[in-house]
Amino acid sequence: MHNIIALGTQGIKNGRGGSTAFLLNTHHAIDAGNIILPLGEKCTSLHHIWLTHTHLDHIADIGYMVDDYHAYRTKTLTIHALPETIRVLQEHFFNNTIWPDFSKIPLSNHTDMTLTYAPISLHTPYPIGEKSTIQAFESDHTIACCGYMITKENSSLLISSDTHSLTSVVSMIEKYPHINAMIIECSFPSEMHTLATLSKHLTPALLFAGLDIIKERGLQLYINHIKPAYYSEVSEELQIFNKEWHPTILKDGDTILF
C-alpha cells in the first residue's frame, strides 16, 4: 500500500481547518491551501507544488512558503501547472503588487531564484520520486483547472480537484484499471444545486449521479472540499449513500491509502 497525507481538506480555511493541500512525499505536494501550519519549517523541504488552479484556497500558502523561512530555503520552489494557470499567477499574484515576484528574487547566499514555473501538459506522466509519477487530466471548473493521478508501482490514486462534471474522472477510471482510490470534491448540499452549477462544484446528488456508471468498480471514495458552513448537511447526505460507496470524509492530517 502507498499513501499520501491530506494537509488541508476543507473547501475554505477557518479556525478549525485548512483548505486544499496534499503532501505526496518530502519534496512534492499538490496545491498549497494549507502548508505552513501543518509543516512549519519542514516546508523548506518542499521543492515542487503541482497546482490544480489559481483559486485562493489552493494557492494562498505559496506566498508564505517563499517568504517564511526564506533564509533556510536552499532550493528553488518549482510551481508545476497548466500554462494558463502560470500566466494568472504571474500577472495577478506574484506581480510585485499583491506579492513580490519571487521568480526574480534569489535564494539567500545563492544565485538561483526563490521560485520558478514549469508548464505541464495534460495526460503526460512526470516523475515525482522513486517509482512514482503524477499526471494531470481536465477538470470542469470556472477557470483553467486540472485534477491529478498519482501512480506508484502498479496502483494509482485520482484527485478530482474542484469540478462540476465528473466526465473526465469517469473516463480516467475507465482507462486506467489500476486506479483503486479517488478523492472527489463535494462542496455544497444538494439543495444548493444552482450555486454549485454557477460556481462549478459538486453536491452529493451530482456526485453520485456522476459516479453511477462506475459503481461496480469497488473504488475507495474519499471526499474533500466541503464548505465548512454546510458540513453537517453534506455529511448527512453522504451517509445516505453510505451503503453503496462507504465514502470517507477527509480530515486535515489524514493518511490516504491507495
Ligand SMILES: [Zn+2]
Ligand atoms: Zn476553485
Ligand SMILES: [Zn+2]
Ligand atoms: Zn477550491
